[in-house]
Amino acid sequence: MTTTTPSHEAGRGTGGQRRWITYTAAAVLLLLLGAIMMIQFAGHQDRQDEREAEQKAATLHAAFADIGITAFSEETIARVLGSDGGGFCTDPAALVDATANLGSANGAAGPxxxxSVLDERRLEGDRLVIETYCPDQLDEFDAYVDSLNLDDTTTQPTSDPSTDASTEETS
Amino acid sequence: MTTSGTGTAPPNREQVRQAMTARTPRNYVTWITLAFMITSSVASLRAAPTMAVYGLAAVFLYVVPALVFLLPTSLVSAELASGWSGGVYRWVAEGLSKPLGFLAVWCQFAMTIFYYPSLLGYVASTFAYVINPALASNGVYVAIVIVVIYWAGVWVSSQGTKTVAGLSSAGLIIGTLIPAAILVVLGIVFLGQGNQSAAPMDASHLLPQWTGIASLVLIVNNFLSYAGMEMNSVHVNTLRNPGKEFPRAMFLAIGLVLVIFILPAVAISWVIPADQLSLTAGVMQAFDAFFANFGVSWLTPILGLMLIAASIGGMLTWLAGPSKGLLTVAREEGYMPPFLQRLNKNGVQQNILVAQGVFTTVIALLYAFIPDVSSAYWILSVITTQVYLIMYLLLFVAAMRLRRTAPDHPRGYRAPALGVLCVVGFLASVAAMIIGFVPPAQFSSGSVWTYILIVGGGLGIIGLLIPWLFLRLRKPSWRQPAPEVAATDEPEA
Incomplete structure (x- = not known):
């Protein structure tokens, strides 16, 4: 990525050598981390109770259909949420972070x-997921939703979900 | 504290001078590398699932802010960097005054202190999603990840710009460009298999429906998607021919940033309907669902690793950039005690990084261990983006003045219609600042005025009071000016 260093440059060898040691160490660390992540991810999926995952996915799919939300296929829900709800059920605080990070942030990826605006459809759907996968955390989630100021800077679902976010309405 | 990167004897004055001027061939980076650094500072795939919810309208939500904020900041920075070295401090100091130059670089620097914990918190949650989702809410785990990665970043940064350039460029390629290409290719495959796009792709869905203040908040907040484009101009002297090469780097970065933001978001919206996207608990779960649609869930941990690499690469550029600008002004005007002005033998402001690291560590520990801090952290992100906008306001005013007061100063690039660019950029920054005072849904307690007081108070303390104290407490004896190297001191071809 960087320019080639002239061979006569004083001190080049030491600096270049140290730089490449750093690059190599970073690459090795990344590969190691990758191996751990692959193994752990596969292990986590293997530990899921397949039958329970399918049952919960069917329940959630039906609950989404009841309120008119286009849901993932049951197979995809089972694969992503497993039998334990994955990221949804780790902790309500994690869910709050997730909501802040994904559901209501602007399009920036940096500083x-x-x-930004909060999509109220998300809260309704989140509640169904928690109700299905970790109902013991429902009270805490409801308390969080109650604390929100769902006013002018939020959006809510339209009558026709297929028209997606381009037809949002203010509450 | 040693001032040497390797723990040996402190460098002498001549070594420091040589390191600061940094125009020796061994320290050059190519303009493509600098373009990658700029891109790495601003863009990643982190925002793709968020914006995919808007379907085709995501294009509008990125293009309009690009016209009113990205282009003005980038083109104005390209002109200024092609004429003056030293980054935003030098531009504002030359165009307005030295104290305002200090204010500008302080605003850029102060913002980063609060940025690192949230960035590294995101790294921690990405890693946790793959290995054990329960870890995401474990304070000890989050604190360890933030502190270890941050200080490793400080160590890497202390090795010099070239090391940072190599790693951040690699982070961009591995962590953003390759996975972005994978997402887009999978999206095309999805459509190629005869599937209908999940999000309508006709002209009637190009614009988000106007819904009053919610739409305004949505659009104006997206201006900040491009915040940071000017930051790497502080490294302009590491180019062989800054006057010509920096604008080139900036143009490439503009293209890359737009591609990274827009194409993956649209590709995701082809595959996953908006309703489904809004039902995923975080960025990783959204990608997990995307891959599950293709039966390639095994890609999820690999993507997680790539996102981590991109985030760390971006962090390195932020560690190396604003602190270098702060060092320049500290040495020239004596705004900081000599201890903080010391450099290691690589010419890196190691002590500023360490001091910044102490603050960051404290904030990170509060962020990780105190739930109230964690859940209220978004307020700090609002305050710091407001502080950052002060820098942009000063930048545009300075650029206009420099065109009038120094029209003949050699510039490698002259931005077309600079006056219009500055006015548009200035108004966009003002609009973003005003929208920053509109309380989001997360602000549950108190009135609008309470929110305005909190954000305005934070803005006043971080953006005005602290830099004013630095100005008041400075001492002439703290000055240690380094020889200046003009960005255009090499002849143009």
Missing amino acids: GLRP
Whole structure:
């Protein structure tokens, strides 16, 4: 990526050598981390109770259909949420972070990241997921939703979900 | 504390001078590498699932802010960097005044202190999603990840710009460009298999429906998606021919940033309907669902690793950039005690990085261990983006003045219609600042005025009071000016 260093440059050898040691160490660390992540991810999926995952996915799919939300296929739900709800059920605080990070942030990926509009459809769907996979955390989630100021800077679902976010309405 | 990167004797004055001027061939980076650094600072795939919810309208939501904010900041920075070295401090100091130059670089630097914990918190949650989702809410785990990666980043940064350039460029390629290409190819395969796009792709869905203040908040907040484009101009002297090469780097970065933001978001919206996207608990789960659609869930941990690499690469550029700008002004005007001005033998402001690291560590520990801090952290992100916008306001005013007061100063590039660019960029920054005072849904307690007081108070303390104290407490004896190297001191071809 960087320019080739002239061979006569004083001190080049030491600096270049140290730089390549750093690059190599970073690459090795990344590969090691990758191996751990692959093994752990596969292990986590293997530990899921397949039958329970399918049952919960069917329940969730039906619940989404009841309120008119286009849901993932049951197979995809089972694969992503497993039998334990994955990221949804680790902790309500994690869910709050997730909501802040994905559901209501602007389009920045760097230092300009800050809260933007909150899609109220998300809260309704989140509640169904928690109700299905970790109902013991429902009270805490409801308390969080109750604390939100769902007003002018939020959006809510339209009558026709297929028209997606381009037809949002203010609450 | 040693001032040497390797723990040996402190470098002498001549070594420091040589390191600061940094125009020796061994320290050059190519303009493509600098373009990658700029891109790495601003863009990643982190925002793709968020914006995919808007389907085709995501294009509008990125293009309009690009016209009113990305282009003005980038083209104005390209002109200024092609004429003056030293980054935003030098531009504002030359165009307005030295104290305002200090204010500008302080705003850029202060913002980063609060940025690192949230960035590394995201790294921690990405890693946790793959290995054990329960870890994401474990304070000890989050604290360890933030502190270890941050200080490893400080160590890497202390090795010099070239090391940072190599790693951040690699982070961009591995962590953003390759996975972005994978997402787009999978999206095309999805359509190629005869599937209908999940999001309508006709002209009637190009614009998000106007819904009053919610739409305004959505559009204006997206201006900040491009915050940071000017930051790497502080490294302009590491190019062989800064006057010509920096604008080139900036143009490539503009293209890359737009491609990275827009194409993957649209590709995701082809595959996953908006309703489904809004039902995923975080960025990783959204990607997991995307891959599950193709039966390639095994790609999820690999993508997680790539996103981590991209985030760390981006962090390195932020460690190396604003602190270098702060060092320049600290040495020239004596705004900081000599201890903080010391350099290691690579010419890196190691002590500023360490001091910054102490603050960052404290904030990170509060962020990781105190749930109230974690859940209220978004307020800090609002305050710091407001502080950052002060820098942009100063940048545009300085650029206009420099065109009038120094029209003949050699510039490798002259931005077309600079006056219009500056006015548009200035107004966009003002709009973003005003929208920053609109309380989001997360602000549950208190009135609008309470929110305005909190954000305005934070803005006043971080963006005005602290830099004013630095100005008040500075001492002439703290000055240690380094020889200046003009960005255009090499002849143009």
